[in-house]
Amino acid sequence: MWSTSKIHNGLRRTLIVISWIPVAMTVNEHICYVAKIEGSSMRPTLNPNETIPSDWVLLWKWGVQDAMNLRYNDVILFKAPYNPTKVYCKRIKGVQFDSVSTNYPYPREIVQIPRNHVWVEGDNTFHSIDSNTFGPISTGLVLGKVAMVLWPPSRWGSQIDQSGGRGDIRVRDMRF
Amino acid sequence: MPGESGFRLFFRASSFALRSFCFIHIIHSHVYEFTETRGESMLPTLAATSDYVHALKRYSNGRDCKIGDCIIAAKPTDPHQRVCKRITGMPGDLILVDPSMGSNVSQTDEDYDDHFNSFIKVPKGHVWVTGDNLSQSLDSRTYNSLPMGLIKGKIVAANDLNEPFWGGKYGSLWGFRKINNIYIDER
Numbered sequence: 001m002w003s004t005s006k007i008h009n010g011l012r013r014t015l016i017v018i019s020w021i022p023v024a025m026t027v028n029e030h031i032c033y034v035a036k037i038e039g040s041s042m043r044p045t046l047n048p049n050e051t052i053p054s055d056w057v058l059l060w061k062w063g064v065q066d067a068m069n070l071r072y073n074d075v076i077l078f079k080a081p082y083n084p085t086k087v088y089c090k091r092i093k094g095v096q097f098d099s100v101s102t103n104y105p106y107p108r109e110i111v112q113i114p115r116n117h118v119w120v121e122g123d124n125t126f127h128s129i130d131s132n133t134f135g136p137i138s139t140g141l142v143l144g145k146v147a148m149v150l151w152p153p154s155r156w157g158s159q160i161d162q163s164g165g166r167g168d169i170r171v172r173d174m175r176f
Numbered sequence: 177m178p179g180e181s182g183f184r185l186f187f188r189a190s191s192f193a194l195r196s197f198c199f200i201h202i203i204h205s206h207v208y209e210f211t212e213t214r215g216e217s218m219l220p221t222l223a224a225t226s227d228y229v230h231a232l233k234r235y236s237n238g239r240d241c242k243i244g245d246c247i248i249a250a251k252p253t254d255p256h257q258r259v260c261k262r263i264t265g266m267p268g269d270l271i272l273v274d275p276s277m278g279s280n281v282s283q284t285d286e287d288y289d290d291h292f293n294s295f296i297k298v299p300k301g302h303v304w305v306t307g308d309n310l311s312q313s314l315d316s317r318t319y320n321s322l323p324m325g326l327i328k329g330k331i332v333a334a335n336d337l338n339e340p341f342w343g344g345k346y347g348s349l350w351g352f353r354k355i356n357n358i359y360i361d362e363r
Contacts, residue, residue, distance in 0.1 A: 022198040029205070065255045079325035082301035084237035115253050134299075140255030141325045 033059040033144060035077060037089055041122035041129070045075065045164050046089065046149070056151035059144035067096050067116045067139045072170075075146040075160050076120065081134045087143060090130050091165065094119035099171040103132045110171055111136070118142075123164030206233050209248075209329060213260050217307030217314070221246065221355060222260065226338045229260070229355070231329035238303060238324025242266075244359025246331040249305065252319050260331065261315055261322075262358075265304025271296045274317045276310065296321070303327070331355050 037046045037055045046055050059077060063069045070076065072092055080086040094100040099112045100119050113119050117136040122128025131137065149155045209231045216224045231248050235241050243266050251257045265271045277291040298304050302321035307313025316322060336344075336351030346353045 019195045019199075022202040023195055025202050026198040065250075079237070079323070080301070081323045081325065082299065084301060084323065084325035084327075116255060117252075138250075138252040138255060138323065138326065140250040140252060141323060 029061065031060075031062050032147075033061055034150060035059045035087075035144070039089075040127050041124050042075070042089055042091070042164075043124040043127075045091075045123045045158075045160050045162070046146070048155075052154060053152055055149050055155060058147045058150050060147045061144040064142050064145050065139050067118070070095060070118055070139060070142065070145070072098075073161055073163055076118075077143045077146070078120070078137060078141045079143065081137055081141065088120075088129070089146070090120035090122050090128070091163075092118050093121045093131070093165070093169055094136075100169045101171055102169075103166070106132045106135070116140075121165050121169075125165050128165075204233075208232060211248075211258075213334075215260075216312040217309055218246075218260055218262075219309040219312070221262075221308045222334055223336060226336060228335045228337060229331045230333040230335075231331050233329045235330035236328050238301075238327045241303065241324070241327065241330060242357060242359070243269075244357040246355050246357075247305065248328045248331060249322055250326040250328060252322060252326060255326070258328065259305075259315075261305035261307055261313075263303045264306045265298045265316075265321075267298050267300045267302060269298050269304065271298060271304050271316075301325075 035057055037057055040047060043049075046057070064076070070092060072095055074092045075089065076092060077087055077089050080088050094113050095118055096113055096115050098119070099110055101110050102108060103125070111119075113136045116139050118139060119131045119136050121130040121132065146160055149158050149160065210228060211231065212226075212228050213222050214225060222229065229248075235245070235247070241247060241263060243263050245263050246260065247263060248258055248260050251259045272292070273294045273296055275292050296304075298321050301324050303324060304316045305322050306315045306317065333352065333354045335349075336346075339345060339351030342349060344351055
């Protein structure tokens with residue numbers, strides 16, 4: 001008899017654990033998530049050199065598709081416009097209605113960012129495929145905002161909100 | 177349960193509610209969604225009011241989407257808003273943007289030619305979308321190609337809940353009809 005009740009108990013516990021999986025998925029999709037950063041385009045802010053393993057970051061996801069919550073200098077992860085299965089990590093260099101001065105290969109010198117779009121660039125300007133290639137991106141593609149570096153421990157407390165790359169590229173003088 | 181305190185009961189009820197809500201949400205965002213559509217842009221395929229659509233989420237991010245498919249996507253200029261459009265151009269296609277803007281009555285010859293000569297090549301990872309009702313639709317002609325990352329699903333069928341339970345205009349359950357790919361390859 002004891003074995004039947006044990007099986008029954010085990011089954012019950014498994015079902016309870018399974019019923020919490022959708023909750024965990026919802027939290028991961030809408031509140032926060034841990035993501036691994038790959039590649040060198042955000043050097044020196046993230047993945048500063050090749051000798052230490054890749055950074056793992058805490059990603060804040062609540063309300064990030066709202067243009068009001070995306071600010072200049074935030075580091076964001078978003079779906080690559082040219083390939084929706086890829087994820088890019090870049091820094092916001094201009095929010096909606098800002099004018100920014102662009103770099104090669106963007107066809108125009110100064111561009112005004114449309115409503116609910118952001119201009120993104122990597123901190124490592126020369127090894128980065130960014131808005132200079134694909135233009136401003138819709139905030140609907142944004143997956144999350146980098147809140148802090150979680151791993152490796154040597155990178156704890158590293159500053160991610162310090163402006164990198166080309167500096168402030170916003171154009172305030174509208175007479176162009 | 178007898179002997180259970182009010183607090184415990186409340187805790188159990190809210191835990192059950194949370195799990196059910198999240199389960200439905202995950203099914204809605206990853207497997208299947210049944211939702212209302214509004215607006216004139218997809219007439220005559222979908223009515224302007226009271227039409228409900230069945231969307232499969234397997235096709236999100238433009239996976240396996242083909243020209244002629246009816247899709248749900250986030251609007252690029254307002255991601256909280258959903259739009260329902262038909263794919264009319266795939267990556268690499270050359271699109272004549274909007275020849276209807278050119279009118280040889282109201283415009284000079286140059287403007288007229290402009291609208292017949294403005295072509296866009298759809299970049300990779302993007303699609304060209306238009307509403308079925310071209311004269312009442314805000315689509316790729318305004319906001320340019322749509323990144324596939326904004327595609328949320330493909331519409332496979334629709335119901336009109338104003339129709340009777342059985343019979344009616346479509347001769348089916350609550351005006352049920354399939355939404356097909358209407359692309360005709362003329363080559």
